[in-house]
Amino acid sequence: MTDTSLAIRSFSDLANPAKFIALAGKLIPWMAGVTAILFAVGLWLCFTTEGDYQQGETVRIMYIHVPAAWLSMMCYTIMAASAVGTLVWRHPLADVSARVAAPLGAAFTFVALVTGSLWGKPMWGTWWVWDARLTSVFILFLMYLGLIAFNRAMDDPSRAARVSAVMILIGFVNIPIIKFSVDWFNTLHQPASVVRMGGPAVDPEFLRPLLVMAIAFTMLFFTLHMMAMRTEIWRRRVAAMRRIAARSAARGQEG
Amino acid sequence: MELAHNEGYVLASYAITLVAMIVIIGWVLLDSRGRQRELKRLEETGIRRRSARTAATGEAATEKTIDA
Numbered sequence: 001m002t003d004t005s006l007a008i009r010s011f012s013d014l015a016n017p018a019k020f021i022a023l024a025g026k027l028i029p030w031m032a033g034v035t036a037i038l039f040a041v042g043l044w045l046c047f048t049t050e051g052d053y054q055q056g057e058t059v060r061i062m063y064i065h066v067p068a069a070w071l072s073m074m075c076y077t078i079m080a081a082s083a084v085g086t087l088v089w090r091h092p093l094a095d096v097s098a099r100v101a102a103p104l105g106a107a108f109t110f111v112a113l114v115t116g117s118l119w120g121k122p123m124w125g126t127w128w129v130w131d132a133r134l135t136s137v138f139i140l141f142l143m144y145l146g147l148i149a150f151n152r153a154m155d156d157p158s159r160a161a162r163v164s165a166v167m168i169l170i171g172f173v174n175i176p177i178i179k180f181s182v183d184w185f186n187t188l189h190q191p192a193s194v195v196r197m198g199g200p201a202v203d204p205e206f207l208r209p210l211l212v213m214a215i216a217f218t219m220l221f222f223t224l225h226m227m228a229m230r231t232e233i234w235r236r237r238v239a240a241m242r243r244i245a246a247r248s249a250a251r252g253q254e255g
Numbered sequence: 256m257e258l259a260h261n262e263g264y265v266l267a268s269y270a271i272t273l274v275a276m277i278v279i280i281g282w283v284l285l286d287s288r289g290r291q292r293e294l295k296r297l298e299e300t301g302i303r304r305r306s307a308r309t310a311a312t313g314e315a316a317t318e319k320t321i322d323a
Contacts, residue, residue, distance in 0.1 A: 103279065115271070118271075227283050231286050238297060245302045
């Protein structure tokens with residue numbers, strides 16, 4: 001504990017909350033800037049590229065639907081990795097990471113569901129079907145909401161951490177189900193066409209805006225995740241300081 | 256006519272996504288500002304966390320931490 005400098009010298013230094021806050025303070029403005037530039041380029045590509053000869057204008061929904069769906073799964077995977085960090089290393093920052101990722105994941109899953117529905121109506125002729133892909137993503141959305149509700153219901157974050165981590169890991173079984181549901185089951189949803197064996201089956205005209213938007217959404221997620229982690233560390237500091245203040249006040253009354 | 260009809264779905268998708276993103280970005284920013292303000296106010300009253308006390312030198316390490 002003699003080393004009080006805030007420089008990050010090794011990967012394990014990131015586990016120190018004070019050092020994490022110092023690093024986040026430096027990185028967040030840059031990450032936000034890169035995100036803004038990527039969205040500017042991505043949105044410009046979204047609306048300047050040609051429409052599909054079959055789908056027409058609705059192909060442009062893909063540029064937000066696919067990145068949102070991808071992030072809904074990546075976010076849960078990050079939460080599962082954090083849950084392992086909580087259970088194996090018992091590190092509080094791992095719990096902070098998992099806890100603040102849940103609302104972000106819920107938001108991206110919500111966007112994926114709504115844009116999918118708005119794409120389904122003109123292309124499939126229906127807003128919603130209870131098939132394997134759509135249902136498993138809907139379950140993912142409910143799991144995010146459940147985890148948020150659980151975390152809010154628990155007063156002590158350190159006690160909530162381990163139970164929450166176990167629940168996250170149990171729920172992780174849903175992620176491969178979502179990914180492979182289109183191959184395993186007969187669904188209305190198309191099979192994978194970007195990340196698949198044999199390379200993307202999407203024309204470069206559509207692939208370019210899709211990839212830029214996917215990177216933009218991913219950067220947005222990491223920027224928000226880092227900011228929310230920093231805020232959660234501050235929230236826990238505030239709670240710790242209030243406890244100290246209450247204890248000191250009680251001691252003052254006794255003496 | 257069919258094309259104009261479909262453009263509505265595209266615009267609705269982008270609009271809803273925009274609103275959802277504004278909500279989470281706004282929530283993250285407001286939460287960050289709020290906690291920062293609370294922390295500052297608590298520090299101003301002289302309350303120090305144990306780790307902050309040991310890291311600091313001299314008088315901050317004393318047992319009495321609240322001035323008010």
